[in-house]
Amino acid sequence: MTDLIPSPRTLDVTPGSFEFTPRGTVSGPADLVDPVRVALAVLDLDRDGMARAGAETAPEAPVSVERDRNLGPEAYAVSVTPEAVRIAAGGPAGALYAGQTLRQLLPAAAFRASALPGVRWSIPCGRVEDAPRYAWRGAHLDVSRHFMPKREVLRLVDLLAAHKLNRLHLHLADDQGWRVESRAYPLLHEVGSHRARTTTARSRGETSFDDSPHGGHYSLDDLTEIAAYARARAVTVVPEIDVPGHASAILAAYPRFGADPAERHEVLDRWGISPAILAPLPATIAFLETVFAEVTEALGATPYFHIGGDECVLDAWAASPVIDGHRRALGLATPGDLHAWFLRRLADTLAAQGSRAVVWDEAFVSGMLREDTIVMPWRGVEVGRRAAAAGHDIVATPVFPLYFDYAEAASAEEPLAIGDAVTIEDVAAFEPAPASWSPEEAGRVLGAQFQLWTERIPDGRALDYRAWPRGCAAAQVAWSGGAGGFHAALPAHLARLDAFGVEYRPPAGPLPWQRGGTGARGHRPGAVPVSRVMRRLEEMTHEADSTRPSLG
Template sequence: MIWGMDHLLPRPRVSESTPGVFEFVPGSSVSGPAALVDAVRLSLAVLDLRPAEAGADTAAVRVVEDAGLGPEAYEIEITAEGVRIAAGDRAGAFYAGQTLRQLLPAEAYRAAALPGTVWAVPCGRLADAPALSWRGAHLDVARNFLPKREVLRMIDMLALHKLNRLHLHLVDDQGWRVESRAYPLLHEIGSHRDQTTTSYYREEPAFDGVPHGGYYTLTDLAEISAYATARAVTVVPEIDVPGHASAILAAYPEFAARPADTYRVLDRWGISPAILSPLPATVDFLTTVFDEIIGALGDVPYFHIGGDECVLDDWAASAEISAYQEKLGLATPADLHAWFLRRLADVLAERRSRAVVWDEAFVSGMLRQDTVVMPWRGPQVGRRAAAAGHEVVATPVFPMYFDYAEAASAEEPLAIGDTITLADVAAFAPVPSEWTVEERDRVVGVQFQLWSERIPDGRTLDYRAWPRGCAAAEIAWSGAPVSECFTGRLDAHLVRLDAFGVEYRPPAGPRPWQRGGSGWRRHRPGVVDVQEMMRHLHELTQSADSTRPSTSS
């Protein structure tokens, strides 16, 4: 089957069909600058295109660089004689290849070419460029660890949807997930827990009794980064501090606000009062850890430092910390929280990396101006951050938290709450029209979140991420709610995902083996409701110094 240009997802800005097709034959070649040729070949790996010989002018695909098109932009012209690609940069060439892949039969998404497949694409012209520079997915590997193979596969999924940021949540109360050679107890102790809670909200505590853990070596991180870079994806590591620190303090309690306390890697969900001390020794410790991660990943343009859901009681109760706060001329523990995050942002800036934070870190108004803010509590706080001059990546609970169920039904597998549907995601406007021009210009992207309390494995990850992630990819690329005919284009795209082996949630509902069943993995509809959550978040955002929200991210 030859797909038409009206079956592409995300939908390109310009697509014009003309009569005829171009057919790739065995031994087809691609010519152009080496980096761009490599990008196109990677996108179209199933065709086994070979680089054209020097001076040859008969390549099936000819690639040229046109910086005037802008970052990630491309144009494609397909005639019966061949394909011409003009790309603004390597990423643009890679995305041009991904668009050609969608025009090929769905067999282009299988791991090997099937005999007898006709590799033909329709003739016509396409021109495309993204509206937003940050098109991301957040993957929490701290609550439930995912092996490296799942991270690499997630990168593949982002790449084929033209998503370009993988935000890796590497630490939380329930686990530390990266090797540290300077502080080895982080991965030796902090990377595993004895068991995991199976309780749902307000139920009697229950646990599975099964040890859980895992971490990535620094070499693994280097591999993940190289794999992502080749596919136009930037890895954004997150070390969430100063709260969510139980796993860190289980390994190194001397960095706690109360060093005498005994800490352990948590086996339950929710917010812990465990918090790092803001004293200089902690900054030095985190600087060393940052350096290890940056050294492994290579170029790290963005580094997320969290800043969310911090219980500051231990700071207020510590005479040493209070004296340090007074020495710095700060009035409250909340001001010290802001100072601490700014100090870490300065450390990152010295390493040519920009800090990214959750929105609680913004409310003090003390951030570095180049810090990127992720307003998870909604557009109200996001607008305040944009008005203050910060770049903003839209990450609201509704509708971009994909750990929520897609239906209020007991047939769903266990989720954190009800209900964020495919239609909710498709209708989301990441750049609110009611904002001022200046505020809208500071919305640099949108990102969906996969918090993993209820995502124990790769199959569940597929189910939660797709096809809602398909809608997220389209709104991220266009900067607006999905365009017309999305449902028809999605239907065609799901055939591609079938070929790729994605265990997505069918729009009509879960398959029999995807249902929650009758055990603890069954969803409890109505226990946590999205509208209830949004009312609560609205209340939280009314206070400019809200530092202790009680909802879990």
Template sequence: MIPRPRIFSHLSGSYELASGAVVSGPADLADAVRAALPGLDLRPGDSGAIDLRLDPALGPEAYKLVVGSRGVEITAGDRAGAFYAGQSLHQLLPDASYRFSTGGAWNVPGVRVEDAPRYSWRGLHVDVARHFFPKRELLRLINLMAMHKLNRLHLHLADDQGWRVESRAYPLLHEVASHRPRTAVHFYGEPEAYDDVPHGGHYTLDDLAELGAYARAREVVIVPEIDVPGHACAILAAYPELGPTGERHEVLDRWGISPAILSPLPPTVEFLTVVFDEIIGALGKVPFFHIGGDEVVLDHWAASPEIDAYRASLGLDSTGPLHAWFLRRLADALAERGARAVVWDEAFVSGELRPDTVVMPWRGMEVGRRAAAAGHDVVATPVFPLYFDYAEAATADEPMAIGETITVADVAAFDPAPESWPEESRARVLGAQAQLWTERIPDGRTLDYRTWPRACALAEVTWSGRAGDDFAGRLGAHLGRLDALGVEYRPLDGPRPWQRRRPHRPGVIRVPDVMERLDRLTHDAESTRPSV
């Protein structure tokens, strides 16, 4: 199984599980098991092949699964536990059970499984701003995440290169800010080149409602992100009056950091809270909302007399604390709506956050350790080894990537809460999340290639705490399930001929060089952080 269960033992005997078999027990648990085994067309009933019980003492997401000659018994701590028991039961069946079937029966070996996750946050981040992915791709990704017991889908809905969600209050966001006339296609470090092909798209609020309901049925929480106050070209293309200068921007067609920034004045806060309300209202339950806070160029704030006067009226001595104040004001607004704010690590370095704000340290685990020591919950998101937009090998066969090399083995070796940290800081780690930035992931086939099987290793680490010694062998067997589902993953021995699109040139940007630069940036920012 992937991820590896906490306790797994073989029992004598087996059971033949037929399509159309009856699932008995509490209705919500039965629905969860049926959702995990869609191809078997299981039916609810009073007694049957699969018997379900609820035992909250097991804890959230926990379950016990016993298969014997008399049938299948599942005891779950909650609905999520029943769903994950169903996923484990599914992995006991042949690979063919992952194909659509209208009948048949499968022999299930006798086993006893007792299981619960190590971390509550087991996530994938998908940047739909740089390249838009139609709703069908996200629905499919949610299915694949659920199969691997991954439970947080972080959607990066806005950036310089596009705004990706309908707004009925501010319709120019989806009418103007959701598309660009062309896209940069050059290798990192090369002179700029463009494809001259318009690119765009957005999700309607009805799409978000569907995505939210579909995800909840599969125990996946969608974490929306509107990245502010920087990365604002698309917003300012639609509503330039929200910027410090009133200057109209174009939706950006290249990559990198832009100086475009939203004004921190009250109209911007009002605009964003209205947008938050629309997104939260559409998705339904939103326990976490990401507000970015990264890679912000504050020059326009410093040059604006109006913003400078506003800063002074707040008793702040520079634009750095104003950045922190702005993010905290948004976090307060989200808290009023029942959502915890999530930020990238620059927001922690910039100044005081709400104590309940979750920090994602992308620039390395050291800043994550400091955030945890300061009392913030942390989701580990470091470039190495959790940026899946990096190539998996430094060879000319790999498709274009921002850099090299992050392998399945690198992900499997990752520890989200290092033993070297104090215990109180380790307890602050909610889990880990891989990032799929899409500057060089233009479509669903490339998304498959970059995600799998590295996300299988992520699932193992975040569910089990570490990868088992036999992970490589289990992964080889697991790929048959991905084949049955039609996942165009990267084979362990390298890309197939048709996956070698535009080759990646080794040596353009190396992970050690990136990590050294990020360490310098983090320490430089920390040295200028205002004291409290």
């Protein structure tokens, strides 16, 4: 019981063990039984007949779950004796997490897709009482720079749920690709979802390319499937359509929504910031309202919708007589104010659709956002504190230590990364609400989320390598807080990831076939240290023109 990740709030171990019977039954209310069955799928447990009838009280059975209205929706308690397993849960999410705890108490083979013969499915006796520290425990997946097929998204959902992570932030649109079907504006996926080539340059000034086309997109039906699959595992999908900047793919399809409608664009084939930007005009807002509605309708209940707002080059707005006239008609002093107005207008639209807007931290600087807009301060804890002090809820997303596109070590053996280094120790030591913050500021922290930007993550194998086991440490931070017991529990947990088939980065360093080598995937000599990046970002949060591009 001491090898649980994330570690529970309270844990008492008693003598003896309980043995599950594969294809046995679990009893209780159906909405609580089903999540337990999802978590323990390898055992192929069946629902008791009373559960199908919607019984609120669990009957006497070896494995049972009941609702405890004194518990929070994600909280649970598990009692294990040699005769029975009793689960109390505040809601379906709590029942799922109880099941995930039981799964970790089983042999590592419980993380395989099918039961192995000869395994004794026993768990130690004791009691676990648990609830999360933070409500938002997430992972961000950029599917624009490199598209990840639906199977990879569903697999990531399974891994998030296994670690009691409950948000999947899908970055669906950027300069390098638009990744979702639009029936109202079909050129978005017909034109904007693919690029002719992809840069292989490893530093500024290089011009090398892989001349193979790259692309892909999810149908709206795919989104519906992904969202339903995620909900069954207590994971909320947070879509992101990043606007008004990062708009090359949108404008390749529909140039009329750009600052200069006569300018033609292509889906960007290199990394960095593009000056391509949408026009903050009524026609663009109507276009985005329609597309947002398509996405939210496909996803179903969408409590959060990310609209980006970061790294916008506003020169084209200042140069456009039409846009500048629109700014003056609105009584706004600067293009930066127009940027804030545009995002607030979209947030109002989303609120009417039942979604709460989320933005990156550049978007809050003007102070004109809706009060209920959630801010993700990626440039560091200080800008997060400023957003919290301004009355915004925040989700901690700082480059250090939650950008997992940075290498795990400053070593020539590592594959190519954006820079060096974010270690698992760095992640485990992270505090989303530092002790120096006031209680009011700390109370604005909804949680934390690690980011998987995919410029240098071309496929699922590379995704595994970057995400795990650093994602395990992030789960510990967001659920439990602090690294207590994490490092001691990690070896046993890695055996679970092995059984699942996760190609994680071993703590001792990459396996021979995971190394970067001397080719295009090789480690870049003199890679930028993450500490230097953070110093520069901290400086930029205090500069007057915060809407200028922040990273090349």
